[in-house]
Amino acid sequence: MARLLLGVSGGIAAYKSLEFARLATLAGHGVRVLMTENAGRFVGAASFEGIVGAPVLVSEFERDPLRGAFPGEVGEIGHDPIGHLELAANCDAFLVAPASANTIAKLAGGFADSMLTTSFLACTAPRLLAPAMNDRMYGDAATQANLAALHDRGVEVIEPDEGPLASRGERGRGRLPDPERLLAAVEAAASWEGARPWDGLSVLVTAGGTREPIDPVRFIGNRSSGRMGIALAGAAARRGASVTLLAANVALPAPAGVRRIDVETTADLQRAAAAEFPGSQILLMAAAPADFRPAAASAAKLTREGALDLHLTPTDDILAGLVAGRTPGQTIVGFAAEHGGDAVARARAKLARKGADLIVLNDVSDPRIGFESAENEVTLVAAEDEIEVPRADKDTVAEAILERVDRLRAASPTAK
Ligand SMILES: Cc1cc2nc3c(=O)[nH]c(=O)nc-3n(C[C@H](O)[C@H](O)[C@H](O)COP(=O)(O)O)c2cc1C
Incomplete structure (x- = not known):
């Protein structure tokens, strides 16, 4: 089991993160979810909690009832009495998916104004971002500069897919990749050895x-x-x-x-x-x-004449x-x-x-x-x-x- 932190920010593709959480949990990983407040406008914390079997955290001022533990772990870890950095300290990889333009800007700027951004800043495990947004927002120089800065600091940026976008009739680069692809990227980043037991078959x-x-x-x-x-x-x-x-x-x-x-x-x-x-x-x-x-x-096409045996x-x-x-x-x-x-x-x-x-x-x-x-x-x-x-x-x-x-x-x- 790898301990995976999933950060979810406010974008249409947040519904796909539910599928990611489900696949990762099915694959045997312990998943904890950190949502921005705006992500809650797109998907509910209750859905993630039902899927991963652990509370979702939003605010950096919240106490984690599990004190930094991941689903499947016995007992509580609890190193830090303040508690807001424990999940970041205990995870094997941290994926933000979808990463909104706004959250990307905050992460590039080193903001720490939510559980997601604070944990991201404090996390020394491999960190991955899966941007998902309208193609013009994605292509804008500000978003690209923020992604380049994060990439230069060792954050893995998973390029969005090209195809139909949520805005009606629009196509372009900005779609969140399939949850399977995200999971493969996270497992590779976490160097999870048990991830591919059928490798070679x-x-x-x-x-x-x-x-x-x-x-x-x-x-x-x-x-x-x-x-x-x-x-x-x-x-x-x-x-x-x-x-x-x-x-x-x-x-x-x-x-x-x-x-x-x-x-x-x-x-x-x-x-x-x-x-x-x-x-x-x-x-x-x-x-x-x-x-x-x-x-x-x-x-030739049979015609409707009489009975057909x-x-x-x-x-x-x-x-x-x-x-x-x-x-x-x-x-x-x-x-x-x-x-x-x-x-x-x-x-x-x-x-x-x-x-x-x-x-x-x-x-x-x-x-x-x-x-x-x-x-x-x-x-x-x-x-x-x-x-x-x-x-x-x-x-x-x-x-x-x-x-x-x-x-x-x-x-x-x-x-x-
Ligand atoms: C209907 C709707 C869809 C949106 N979809 C996206 C999106 O796919 N990607 C994105 O970066 N922002 C999107 N936004 C804008 C973000 O929700 C907004 O920038 C928000 O402040 C992001 O907050 P967060 O980064 O703290 O989660 C959308 C907004 C609305 C109203």
């Missing part, structure tokens, strides 16, 4: 639902949104793996740093998986391939094919969407039949979880045990799945 993830054409405009498909696979790809990338995502009709963007290959049909997915699997150590088959396809797709033929079993060609040291995780009944027994049978190392079972009869929803609740079925992962957002469920994969690989004599 290649992970192949499949996501979404395949489509089997009936004619050029119609298809047989399913309701898989690809969210679970995207969450897994993001979690593997955060562990430092090199991740390839085979995305079957996924409308959502891939996580930062993930290589994406789009596919449409089960046959496309099978071809891409066969090409990518030999170079991967871990396969996470979260996609829902169609089990049947029309025996013959019409080359579709003859369906089974598609190839992708997972079984990959398992048959596996080499020692590869870990294979299959997914089973079951509809009620004795789902665990059926998942266990699938584990044995397919020869996978783990089956992630979800019950698609519950509309609150699984397909198209943001949450999931799964049972992890392995040869030696079954673990129930309670209902949670898909990122949290993805972390639980990868932790189980870690344990499977630790117990495997061939996994490296």
Whole structure:
């Protein structure tokens, strides 16, 4: 665990810092949040407190109820009876995101008029700034001179991204980078060694639902949104793996740093998986391939005349094919969407039949979880045990799945 201080100042992008706090907490870090008073006009302290599990501090005159401790630490640290500098003294890295033009100017001027600015001035750990603002504010000579001065004093400035800005219709450089990129920068600055336990591993993830054409405009498909696979790809990338995502009709963007290959049909997915699997150590088959396809797709759009009989033929079993060609040291995780009944027994049978190392079972009869929803609740079925992962957002469920994969690989004599 790294101890991270997150400074939040008043800008539209403050909502993205909530996601940063969530990702950093999910990755196992202890995060404390210092907000400017104006940041509170954009996002509420209660949201940060709920995410990181510790009070947010605003004023330098406030006493920290945790006396400088970070979430996950036992007991109180409490070196300094005055207390306002303890978090700065105890952190491994300090990120200000978003850094408003106003807060950047204050930091460049050495102001100490809030908990954020006071702590920044007193912090000897690596300090990072992620400016986010309108591109004209960013490009102004004053902002640029302030950033240059901070950079010269050893502060790492994370350049904003270019793209659509909050002001309607405007584009330019000023967007806060993705929370994943911010976290990677902070972890690198904090020299957090445990940050990339999957460094050197290649992970192949499949996501979404395949489509089997009936004619050029119609298809047989399913309701898989690809969210679970995207969450897994993001979690593997955060562990430092090199991740390839085979995305079957996924409308959502891939996580930062993930290589994406789009596919449409089960046959496309099978071809891409066969090409990518030999170079991967871990396969996470979260996609829902169609089990049947029309025996013959019409080359021309079918017209609405009379009844239409579709003859369906089974598609190839992708997972079984990959398992048959596996080499020692590869870990294979299959997914089973079951509809009620004795789902665990059926998942266990699938584990044995397919020869996978783990089956992630979800019950698609519950509309609150699984397909198209943001949450999931799964049972992890392995040869030696079954673990129930309670209902949670898909990122949290993805972390639980990868932790189980870690344990499977630790117990495997061939996994490296
Ligand atoms: C709707 C709205 C959006 C704003 N967005 C930004 C922004 O993205 N970046 C920025 O530097 N300032 C932005 N500002 C201006 C800052 O909120 C303002 O300069 C404030 O004094 C910053 O206070 P702080 O740096 O103490 O948090 C915005 C103001 C408003 C009213």
